Amino acid sequence: MLKTFPKGGVHPPENKLSAGQKIESLAIPKQVSIPISQHIGAPAKPLVKKGDVVKTGQVIAESGGFVSANIHSSVSGKVAKVDAIMDASGYKRPAVIIDVEGDEWIETIDRSADLKKDFNLEAQDIVKKVLEAGIVGMGGATFPSHVKLSIPPGKKADVLILNGVECEPYLTSDDQLMLEKPEEILVGTQILMKALGVNRAIIGIENNKPDSIKIMTDLAKSYQGIEIQPLKVQYPQGGEKQLIKAVINREVPSGGLPIDVGAVVHNVGTTFAVYEAIQKNKPLIERVVTVTGKSVSKPCNLMVRVGTPVSDLIEFAGGLPADTGKVINGGPMMGKALNTVEIPVTKGTSGILIMNEKEASRREVQNCIRCAKCVSVCPMGLSPYLIQQLSEKAMWDEVESEKATDCIECGSCMYTCPSDRPLLDYIRLGKSTVMSIIRARQQK
Amino acid sequence: MSKLLSVSPSPHVAGNYSVKKIMYGVIIAMLPALFVSIYYFGLGAIKVTLIAVLSAIFFEWLIQKLFLKGKSTIADGSAIITGMLLAFNVPSNLPCWIIIVGSFVAIAVGKMTFGGLGNNPFNPALVGRVFLLISFPVDMTRWPIPEPLKFSLTDATTGATPLAILKEGVKNGTPVDQLMSKMPDYMDYFIGQMGGSLGEVSAIALIIGGIYMLMRKIITWHIPVSMIGAIALFTGILWLVDPTQYADPLFHLLTGGVLLGAIFMATDMVTSPMTPAGQLVFGLGIGIITVVIRVFGAYPEGVSFAILIMNAVVPLLNKAFKPKRFGEEVNNG
Numbered sequence: 001m002l003k004t005f006p007k008g009g010v011h012p013p014e015n016k017l018s019a020g021q022k023i024e025s026l027a028i029p030k031q032v033s034i035p036i037s038q039h040i041g042a043p044a045k046p047l048v049k050k051g052d053v054v055k056t057g058q059v060i061a062e063s064g065g066f067v068s069a070n071i072h073s074s075v076s077g078k079v080a081k082v083d084a085i086m087d088a089s090g091y092k093r094p095a096v097i098i099d100v101e102g103d104e105w106i107e108t109i110d111r112s113a114d115l116k117k118d119f120n121l122e123a124q125d126i127v128k129k130v131l132e133a134g135i136v137g138m139g140g141a142t143f144p145s146h147v148k149l150s151i152p153p154g155k156k157a158d159v160l161i162l163n164g165v166e167c168e169p170y171l172t173s174d175d176q177l178m179l180e181k182p183e184e185i186l187v188g189t190q191i192l193m194k195a196l197g198v199n200r201a202i203i204g205i206e207n208n209k210p211d212s213i214k215i216m217t218d219l220a221k222s223y224q225g226i227e228i229q230p231l232k233v234q235y236p237q238g239g240e241k242q243l244i245k246a247v248i249n250r251e252v253p254s255g256g257l258p259i260d261v262g263a264v265v266h267n268v269g270t271t272f273a274v275y276e277a278i279q280k281n282k283p284l285i286e287r288v289v290t291v292t293g294k295s296v297s298k299p300c301n302l303m304v305r306v307g308t309p310v311s312d313l314i315e316f317a318g319g320l321p322a323d324t325g326k327v328i329n330g331g332p333m334m335g336k337a338l339n340t341v342e343i344p345v346t347k348g349t350s351g352i353l354i355m356n357e358k359e360a361s362r363r364e365v366q367n368c369i370r371c372a373k374c375v376s377v378c379p380m381g382l383s384p385y386l387i388q389q390l391s392e393k394a395m396w397d398e399v400e401s402e403k404a405t406d407c408i409e410c411g412s413c414m415y416t417c418p419s420d421r422p423l424l425d426y427i428r429l430g431k432s433t434v435m436s437i438i439r440a441r442q443q444k
Numbered sequence: 445m446s447k448l449l450s451v452s453p454s455p456h457v458a459g460n461y462s463v464k465k466i467m468y469g470v471i472i473a474m475l476p477a478l479f480v481s482i483y484y485f486g487l488g489a490i491k492v493t494l495i496a497v498l499s500a501i502f503f504e505w506l507i508q509k510l511f512l513k514g515k516s517t518i519a520d521g522s523a524i525i526t527g528m529l530l531a532f533n534v535p536s537n538l539p540c541w542i543i544i545v546g547s548f549v550a551i552a553v554g555k556m557t558f559g560g561l562g563n564n565p566f567n568p569a570l571v572g573r574v575f576l577l578i579s580f581p582v583d584m585t586r587w588p589i590p591e592p593l594k595f596s597l598t599d600a601t602t603g604a605t606p607l608a609i610l611k612e613g614v615k616n617g618t619p620v621d622q623l624m625s626k627m628p629d630y631m632d633y634f635i636g637q638m639g640g641s642l643g644e645v646s647a648i649a650l651i652i653g654g655i656y657m658l659m660r661k662i663i664t665w666h667i668p669v670s671m672i673g674a675i676a677l678f679t680g681i682l683w684l685v686d687p688t689q690y691a692d693p694l695f696h697l698l699t700g701g702v703l704l705g706a707i708f709m710a711t712d713m714v715t716s717p718m719t720p721a722g723q724l725v726f727g728l729g730i731g732i733i734t735v736v737i738r739v740f741g742a743y744p745e746g747v748s749f750a751i752l753i754m755n756a757v758v759p760l761l762n763k764a765f766k767p768k769r770f771g772e773e774v775n776n777g
């Protein structure tokens with residue numbers, strides 16, 4: 001029996017249309033817009049102004065606090081302006097807009113494709129370089145990686161878990177990266193192990209990626225302390241808590257963090273970025289993005305410079321289909337619907353999913369028939385039907401005691417509900433309201 | 445690119461599930477039992493079922509139109525289920541107008557007064573059935589004798605149900621084994637050759653329906669198993685204590701609508717608990733109450749009352765048996 005997490009979960013149709021498509025480099029656009037807030041935490045502080053000439057890889061905005069990240073130019077050229085633009089959040093936020101001229105990289109970056117295995121850096125130097133390279137969680141959460149590598153006093157990590165699960169339907173960027181850059185990921189894993197002071201790492205990969213599992217398993221034999229753990233396909237296995245439970249059977253306490261059970265989780269894409277930062281001196285300026293959808297003529301995996309307009313990616317994949325109803329930044333379960341494709345790719349853009357009009361419309365909401373399906377699929381053991389009703393009635397005390405704050409917003413409940421109830425919409429409302437109530441209480 | 449994109453929060457996909465699919469699944473699961481009752485009770489079974497279903501749909505439509513407004517819900521299939529379950533719970537020779545009254549009570553009082561599907565605390569068909577049992581005790585307990593493939597509407601000969609014979613006999617002091625010799629044997633019960641409500645007689649047909657619903661994940665095993673288990677255990681203990689006073693467990697399980705109740709009525713998702721633990725307790729409660737009514741109470745059978753009583757306890761069970769949260773009690777060895 002393959003391992004997985006024991007509580008709840010769903011198995012939506014996988015639709016990995018772009019599986020096996022080689023990563024192609026997308027042409028550098030004429031202009032890039034690089035948001036200064038591509039991560040969770042404080043926005044970075046711009047260091048450039050209109051008219052400045054920048055090189056590829058140069059820092060253009062510096063980290064604005066401990067939980068923040070540096071931003072680098074992904075192209076060479078001239079800064080056109082620093083201005084608010086629409087980004088994936090749907091809001092206008094500051095970004096550095098650069099007119100591209102050539103592609104001149106700063107000299108310290110090693111652009112060769114050679115695999116470089118050896119490194120000799122101390123833990124704190126690794127963390128420092130990760131910070132400098134502006135690396136954030138690339139699975140979509142965009143939490144600054146150096147923060148996760150800085151173990152709080154009194155805690156101790158004993159295992160590193162890598163997320164190669166890619167449990168969202170459609171997305172294939174991590175899968176393809178594991179196929180094409182397996183050794184780089186393994187070296188990156190060793191670097192992360194060194195940084196954390198652990199001698200064990202486990203890479204969890206779902207069983208619907210047999211080629212990745214095979215390649216990684218074969219290669220991992222020559223890397224000490226790294227195991228590959230195939231997992232049964234089940235959503236949301238990429239959730240940190242679910243992944244830890246599936247791989248090492250430890251349960252992160254409610255309200256706690258992975259480090260509370262001695263684990264640190266990173267995404268395989270992030271690990272590749274760490275490899276590049278440490279071994280090649282290359283900051284995070286490009287990433288793999290899956291462009292996919294049932295009506296898309298050429299579903300693909302693209303290596304894209306940060307700041308490239310999403311519309312360029314769609315153009316490459318054959319253009320926006322006529323029946324397009326929705327464009328999603330990320331996967332269908334947790335991604336964010338975009339109201340325009342004229343937004344830039346950022347560090348957290350794992351995929352662009354185009355849904356046709358029929359797929360895009362929600363079905364009509366019916367009464368809750370108390371079928372308990374939402375309860376049985378909730379990986380956090382909550383009662384979604386109840387939290388929904390309580391939030392709708394603004395009964396926040398009850399919402400709090402039902403632990404809406406534990407919700408990981410995976411959407412499994414809503415996916416399963418036969419009455420198509422807007423469960424997660426209300427649970428989100430309940431969760432954020434309760435969180436602000438709790439914050440207010442703590443401040444008193 | 446001027447195309448207007450639709451924007452909504454995640455998730456952006458929904459599974460291939462719907463209320464309709466669930467309801468029609470239940471209807472399909474009831475068909476074997478319906479066929480068996482048509483086989484044994486002939487046109488009477490068809491007539492009762494049709495009238496019950498049609499009047500249930502009609503009343504739901506009417507009440508929705510007059511009072512609740514909004515879109516009509518009759519297409520979701522739940523009114524058909526209520527109608528069929530009501531028919532399954534009455535004798536096949538019940539006069540038409542009584543059935544219509546039953547349907548009305550089931551839909552109007554049992555379901556629509558609470559706001560329609562999903563809001564009703566009690567199983568609507570049982571509300572209708574119990575109302576009829578109390579209002580028309582004579583008509584509701586005149587059971588036609590099963591006569592295979594005799595399709596006529598002339599009044600069939602009637603007789604008592606096995607449970608009624610048992611209750612009456614024990615009251616008069618006749619030992620159970622003597623009573624048993626007058627009854628159909630267990631194979632007949634299993635297939636459905638006995639007096640009784642039209643949908644309750646055939647164990648095998650009900651079990652087939654139950655397996656179908658389990659396979660389609662419409663129900664889970666918890667309620668039927670705990671309810672049947674409780675009845676078997678409780679009647680088994682009584683039988684071991686005094687076999688001349690009490691019938692054996694198999695007799696209890698195969699008669700008086702235990703299987704119909706366990707598979708189709710106690711499992712009604714609207715009126716049963718949300719978690720497996722709650723469902724186990726719910727089934728246990730129904731089983732125990734059923735036996736108490738049968739053995740010590742005034743009615744020969746007790747499934748309907750037991751389910752309704754436990755329906756009332758569901759909100760409490762939902763409070764008492766919450767799902768276990770992830771990371772609530774952590775034991776990481």
Ligand code: SF4
Pocket residue numbers: 377378379380381382384406407408409410411412413414424427
């Ligand atoms: S309540 Fe939250 S954690 Fe549970 S299934 Fe719904 S979205 Fe996922």
Ligand code: SF4
Pocket residue numbers: 367368369370371372373374375384385413416417418419420421423
């Ligand atoms: S899945 Fe939908 S219908 Fe079923 S209990 Fe949950 S909210 Fe109600």
